[in-house]
Amino acid sequence: MPDIALQRRHQLGLKRAREIAWKWAEEVEAKFDMECTVEEGDDEDVVHFTRSGVNGTLRVTDDDFDLKARLGILLGAFSKTIQGEIEKNLDALLAAEGKKPRAAAAKKGGKKG
Secondary structure (H helix, E strand, O other), rough: OOEEEEEEEOHHHHHHHHHHHHHHHHHHHHHHHHHEEEOOOOOOEEEEEEEEEEEEEEOOOOOOEEEEEEEEEHHHOOOOOOHHHHHHHHHHHHHHHOOOOHHHHHHHOOOOO
16 A cells, blocks of 8 residues: 555546646656656556655556555655645645636637637
8 A cells, every 4th residue: 555645537638637747757757856757648648756665656647646655664754744735836836827728718718609
C-alpha cells in the first residue's frame, strides 16, 4: 500500500493532461531533486519518479491523474507534509489550466447569425 495516494479527476483530455504531467515532473525534478522518466502510451502516460527515500508513479489519462508514492523510513514521518506539497503543486497546475481560455468556449461565445 502506498504511503501517499492522490487522485484528481479532470476534463482536459490526454494531450493537455500529458503537458501538465510533464510540467509537474519538471517542477519536482528542480524543486525536490527527483529523477523522473515518462512512459508515453496511447491511452495513458506514466511518470516514474524517484530519489533517495521516495519512489512512485503518476498515471495520466484523458480524465484522471493518479499518484502513488512509497516513502522510506526517514521520510515516512513526514508523509502528511509531503502529500500536502504534492497536492498543492498538482492542484496549482490544474488551477492554472482552468484559467486558460478554451477554444471551444471561445466559439460558443461568438455571435449567432
